[in-house]
Amino acid sequence: MSTSKPAVLALEDGSIFRGLAFGADATIAGECVFNTSMTGYQEILTDPSYFGQIVTMTAVQIGNYGICPADTEAAGPKASGFVVRELSPIVSNWRSQLPLDAYLRQHGIPGISEIDTRALTKKLRVDGAMKCCLSTLPLSDAEAVQRAQAWQDMAGADYVKDVTCRTPYLWRADDPANYNSPYLPVGTTMNAPAVPTKKFRVAAFDYGAKHSIYRKLVNHGFEVQVFPATATGEQVREHQPDAVFLSNGPGDPAALPYIHQTVTNLIPDYPIFGICLGHQMLTHALGGSTFKLKFGHRGGNQPVKNLETGKVSITAQNHGFATDPKSLEKTGAKVTEINLNDHTVEGLRHTKLPIFSVQYHPEAAPGPNDADPLFVDFYRMVEARKAGTL
């Protein structure tokens, strides 16, 4: 639970929020963002896309259900810091094995509670995502502001290299190292569709992938060979995959030319599916471009309209950049999905090649499972390709 120890959150514009410390004793700087999901702080903290960011939850009561190892999206928290209105003094959930505070402390992540997170959120909405400094150590306001301002902006920086795996490996759902297991309460089956018996080999680029994505791929009939972001097209080809997958990840999508090139290299030969940063990589690889959103989309209630079917899905999202739709015009790709809140691009599909991607997170975790069928689409696409009908 929160100590009575003070903590401070300073924004680059000089705003100071004083609260109580939890998690590790540390001073860190990063980009301050907010997430509007009402559940799922654990998945958010462990999503590598939050690397370099200090995350504020708009939901007020945080930590209530503790930490459950099966719900993590990576080996540990990846966000730099955590900001909440109120931290629960206890954990009340049968699956929990650790309180949030202890978990963050274990991993050296500082947190601040008892600040007006709504006021902070409004500031970020109005003024845009900001550089900030979060400290649970004695630090003057002036110094905290200075640390925030001094932080190297994420624009132009390669964050992927910090979160990608070092060497290729076969992702095994039953490997205890690959946390994250599916959850269904005892007695509930919800008639989950059977895993296809025919397996396809997918080469999955790890730009900071969430484990849920790999698990979903496995559950939908793929054998997942994970490659580091730096892997070359040749390395992938050597593996002789049936398809290529591009994962989510942190940072500025424009700052990753080596990835753009690799993807460009693979485009003519493989069915490709991209999620989040993977979608942005595909955008760049096809010759399009991305731009930074004012404060991004982070939450579990984002309505996305599929322009081909007219149907709306409620999706989980976590991105600060988006594809420029104009830039897609001569790339052979078209916009297939848009966000109904601000009409930004949420999905694209190549008009000739078996390639598609989405900006949002069909693997959910946290958030709604509405877009789960995309993994089925991917499987069918690969199947059709193998059958020579595509």
Place this chain on the structure above:
Amino acid sequence: MPKRTDLKSILIIGAGPIVIGQACEFDYSGTQACKALKEEGYRVILINSNPATIMTDPEFADVTYIEPLTLEIVEKIIAAERPSALLPTLGGQTALNLSMELHKAGILEKYGVEMIGAKPEAITKGEDREIFKQCMIKIGLDVAKSRTVKSMPEARAAAEFLGAFPLIIRPSFTLGGSGGGIAYNREEFEHICANGLDLSPVHEVLVEECLLGWKEYEMEVMRDNKDQCVVICSIENFDPMGVHTGDSITVAPAMTLSDKEFQTMRDASFAVIREIGVETGGSNIQFSIDPDTGRQVVIEMNPRVSRSSALASKATGFPIAKIAAKLAIGYTLDELRNDITRLTPASFEPTIDYVVTKIPRFTFEKFPDADATLTSAMKSVGEAMAIGRTFKESMQKCMRSLETGARGFGGGGKHGHDEPVEEKIINAKLGTPNAERVYFIRHAFKAGYSVDRVFDITKIDRWFLTQLHQIFEMEQALAKHTLATVDTAALRRAKEFGFSDVQLAHILKSDLATVRADRKQRGVHTTYRLVDTCAAEFEAFTPYYYSSYGDENEVMAPSGKKKIMILGGGPNRIGQGIEFDYCCVHASFALREMGYESVMVNSNPETVSTDYDTSDRLYFEPLTLEDVLEIYQQEKCDGVIVQFGGQTPLNLATALKKNGVNVIGTSPESIELAEDRKQFSAILDKTGLKSPANRTAMNEADALKAAHEIGFPVLLRPSFVLGGRGMFIVYSEDEFKNVVRQAFDVMPDKPVLIDKFLEDAIELDVDCICDGEISVIGGMLEHIEFAGVHSGDAAMVMPPHTLPAAMLATVRQATHELARELKVIGLMNVQFAIKDHELYVLEVNPRASRTVPFVAKAIGVPLAKLAAKVMTGSKLKDLGFTKEQTPKHWCVKEAVFPFVRFPGSTIALGPEMRSTGEVMGIDADLGVAFAKAQAAAKPGLPVKGNVFLSVKDGDKVRAVEIARRLEGFGFALYSTSGTADTLAAAGVKVKKLAKIQEGRPNAVDLIKNGQIQMVINTPAGMIPRRDENAIRSAAYAHNVCIMTTITGAQAAVQGIDALKHKHVGVRPIQAYKGNVNLVG
């Protein structure tokens, strides 16, 4: 998809009278639906028997029928109006059941009426427990193990199959789970099953594995015709399984679910709504989770807008009923706009950055003989909701919103005292769910109980208990200080924890005014935050606020218009309900028409007044002095209206004025004056009016002395209460001594009034409106029952049906004089009694009364609106209302009672109000109007069969005449010894039955066997004999028409006569417009 153009007119069925399990929320949903469909250009046809609703105001639907919600009547309306569609999902269980009856009777098919929103098949699947369970199993969801049974032997076999007690018994198709219960042993099982089989209209109960102590959740889900589904709100019950969700403290959003669990529940919810086949609209799905294993079980679904939908709408700012109506006519979620953010669509899921708590409001004090344990059958009559940034803040705000005398979790007030409570009492109060349980959690903490120990006893989730423990710790820490020694940071933190200034005054040994002033001086200010559906992700345009203590105040810039605040009525309770909300809503409409900005303050989520588009600004806040003053000062209001929200705002009037608030309309002094015996007597003397002999007493001894001076029978009542709380008619010293303490306890420190009781007097309610220059009578309502029955419970006729013109002229003159003397600006209600051709003034209330909406409907004049305009300075002359109008048709008001919810309670009409709602019967013929009112109040008058008649001695002469006429209509008569002998002696043929304790078969047996169609039973004395009450209970439980006063029975005879000999037609209220005589 755009809206359907093949539909031209749509029939909406309302929920009828307010009953337990079905309150104002269906006025809210129906009103939204009417507005939503009308603005799309459909012809809206509405039927609802409840005149106190906003939806039945003539402008909300194109045609509005205030007629009984019966198959026969609705068929007549369908035949007359030929609607293209019926929307069955917005009028609660009543509308859903009636729609199913219409479907099953082939009426919808006959007239080509399409059911939209939910099809009959879907309703059956959702409502029939056995079919529902099979559906759940089919889609891979878990359910509680159970068996549906139709007889006692089957029930016993089911108990055998399920293995162990406790077991839950749920009757099919009853409202709010009435008649159900939890059986802990075989004996209880027999009893509850038998009762449940009796009460179920299809004689069917479900015997079910008991999930007592499991966590309980609700999901509010919407679906459109493109199969797009969204969750509007998740709700977690503070009280674990075993307490009806309507009786549970509930919290939004769900607090103790991880994302994995939440998403499973969300997916399951969508699977349920799809499988059941609710095509468009909202559904409520209840889940339970085993806290030890995570096993998730689907409990039930409501394939319609529900009480929880209203709560979810208010909690999130997402208007479920409005959107449900739009989806039913073909729109999809993405085609509709989120009104609050304007730029984003309705196809999203609200996310909230605050916590919402709802606490039910009970009125067990009105049913002292009933079991006050909370079970799976709903017993609460209302609810309060509060919004806070944290659970602690919202919980404490909600506790003070309830207006039960509790200030919060401790800090003095009711249940919040510092004296230790015995462990024995604590354990009893924690062990069995009851209305006060939450307060005893504090007493347990004070007695040193740990969170774990309280959990072991209550099974309330440790997360909630820990939060309460934090509040308790804060109280303990503060108690070490005084206001002078407490530091500002601690004071601010206490406010963030939801402590009110009154609580702090108690804890810090100060007083309210000082704490308030000191707090402000220290810069601890209330801030207001927006309910914006999106946790600040987008800009919000709707000024819907809650208070908190944060860094930022989000109150929008003033518009430049003058602002008037309207204080609502708070949680529904018996005596203060929808009628007052109706008046507040009218006040708001009137202010907007006059160019003012209206600022609504209320804490009742079921209401139209707390809809975000009813007023210019909405504050969802407790109605306490502190909370109201903060808003008044924050908004820099120009005035406040206190006379429309019932007793709640009236009780604040004087204190508000003392704090510099401009109370508009009748002054607080006049309001007090009407309650003050001495001053009021002076006014009566001045006007030459008289009241029954009366005295005021401050203690029990003086009260008895006064009673003797006046002479029995006397009417004993506390002052400053609404609904006749603690009011008794006493015939002897012994009776007096039994009840006098109760009268004093209702309002401690306020005097008790002792009046001479006028036996067999005719009572009259008069509503009038006064602008300071002239007063105009809105309506005069003659009670059917003799004086002594609370006006809220009495059946009434408008215009008066027995009083001579000369007496009515006297009444009019008296009313005008009283209005003038009391300097009324706005509404005034006077209760008169007429005995032996003498007029007595019983009571004057210079405020909106419960009968205002009824009168407004009767004469087609929006009285409350006019009154609000008058209060802002308009004159009746300019508003065009200068002459009393009496309807040429007859309007009968009848009350509905919750006795069936409180087995064992005394069933008799008396001076303490116990009805929950009212209905209206309108017709050109008085008998038909009365019969309609009876049909609307259920079960309606019989036209053939058997009547059981048993009356007190004083009624015997009249009983003979009644019996003769019933005999003439072809009824067979049954009676017990005394009455039977009288009837036989008068030559009426009567079958004599044994008295209950004398032998079988008795009246109760015949009632249970369906052999009695009407009971006429008038009680002797205040405490009815046990056997009499058994007969009345049986009548209520078996839906048998019952009359408990002789005048009621006389009216029933007239009604039966009309039903047998006259045409019962239907006519919309719009067609009654102008059907009045002008007086004077």
